[in-house]
Amino acid sequence: MLKLLFAPMATLSHEALRRTIEHYSPNACDEYYTEMIQATTFIGGGKFEQFYVRSGPCPEKIVWQLTCGKAEPMAEAAKIIGALGGIGIDINMGCCAPEIVKQGAGISWMLKDKSETEQMIRMVKKAINKNMRLSVKMRLGDENYNMKDLCNFVDMLIFEGTTQIVLHPRTRKSKFRYQPHWQNAEYLFEYVEKKYNNSVECCINGDIVDFQSLCNVRKAVIKSKGFMIGRAAVQKPWIFGVIAQKLKEEKDSDFVHSQKKAENIDSLELVCEFLDNLTECQPEEFWISRAKRFFAYFCKNFEFGHYLETQINNAKDLNKMKKVFESYFEKMPNERFLYRC
Ligand SMILES: Cc1cc2nc3c(=O)[nH]c(=O)nc-3n(C[C@H](O)[C@H](O)[C@H](O)COP(=O)(O)O)c2cc1C
Structure with a gap:
């Protein structure tokens, strides 16, 4: 079954919105990524940090996203936050906001010396419990990215213990402009599937706004094991429910007849x-x-x-x-x- 994931979004992916989503899309979202948690600030014990680590309403579906430009605080925060439970720890390698990039965080981890990123992933993996999953959310890279280097980069992440990749297939500068490069996502996902079978899951993210757009992305990226939705889930907290229902109807054509028509x-x-x-x-x-x-x-x-x-x-x-x-x-x-x- 294809998974549905709620995207990490600073100032939005918090418990209050998760509660609303869970109410309007009951049991439909499989993984709730948190907004990024700044590792250094978290360790420093700021006044607001307790609010970033609230895990309701489905603590078992939480994926904690961490951000930081340095490996040590990332590993230390991963150890503390990972002990709170949930599905796992995610490393933000997609954020292109200038203040994040300047710290060496977000997409900088894809652009700096590979050995530094390798070391960070190794330290985080070592710091977390064996039953916690390690995942990475990323973009394609800088404007001059190429698929060979991207595949090598993902090999390194997997070798160091990453078992889920979420790809928003745009480049650093493209932000939300231009069509995502679905064909390159498919290339990468096929590469991963061939090499690692089902031990690593690749999920796709970007511009999914309803069931039809999800179907279009699914057709373009057939190797994707899951679909992450961000902005559209804020606009329409019921979107996961609608999509999950339609996926069920697709699988079981009788299902549709047994369901009461959903109310507005x-x-x-x-x-x-x-x-x-x-x-x-x-x-x-x-x-x-x-x-x-x-x-x-x-x-x-x-x-x-x-x-x-x-x-x-x-x-x-x-x-x-x-x-x-x-x-x-x-x-x-x-x-x-x-x-x-
Ligand atoms: C307001 C806002 C905040 C975001 N914050 C984060 C973040 O903290 N971590 C991250 O990995 N991506 C962040 N993103 C990117 C989203 O997770 C997602 O990749 C992007 O919005 C594309 O998905 P969508 O088209 O479904 O919205 C943010 C996006 C938005 C709009």
Whole structure:
């Protein structure tokens, strides 16, 4: 069965949103990657670190993503966080944000001397429990990447104990522009499958926004064992449920007849629930910023989403944000109930 994974996204992949996803997509997401946890800050014991390591609502499905430019703190943080349980530890090798790259973290691990990355992976692997999986989330590399070097790089990761690779097949500079290079993802995944059979799983990520786009990616990258979804799951926390249902229907054509037709989403209810989750799972200092980050995607569901987002950005507290939605739906009652897609 193909896996569905929730992507690591800074300021978004936290327990509050996972609770909302799990409510609107019950039992549909197989792995919840956390937002990246900065290893040095975590070890330093900052005031907010306890919130980054909350693992609800499905602690057994958590994949802790770590970021740092140095091997030692990465291994130390992996040891502590790995002991909290979950599926495993993931190393962020995909982030291209300038402040991350400057620290030697994120995609820098793909670009620096290979022996340094090799050493870091070895140290992290050694630091974690045998039953914790080690995975890497990566891009294709810099603009001048080539498939031979990429395959060698992945060989090194696997040799050092990595057993899952998630690839967002874009380059450092392409950010979210241009089509992902699906054919190169397929090339790499086929290479890994031939060489390592099923001991290593390769999963694909990028631009999956609904079942149809997942099918298109699946056709282009047939060796992918799983599909990671980021931005679209923030906009539509029910997306995993819809996709999982359709994958089941595909497998068992009788399944569709036995299911009750899914109801539309009451978006006002979802908004209220998400804001309650935020207050329960995040420190007060983060409430406003995290709510705004979420609504930047969620507002795309509405015809006047831009207007809504501006109102949200002007709201001074979570209650005012709720009121923004209430008054929007008073004016636009048809927009309140969203079709699950
Ligand atoms: C706001 C935001 C924050 C992100 N933070 C991270 C991160 O912390 N770690 C990481 O590996 N990728 C991060 N990403 C990249 C996503 O995990 C994912 O690779 C990317 O959004 C493409 O998937 P999508 O098209 O399904 O959104 C982030 C993306 C966004 C939009």
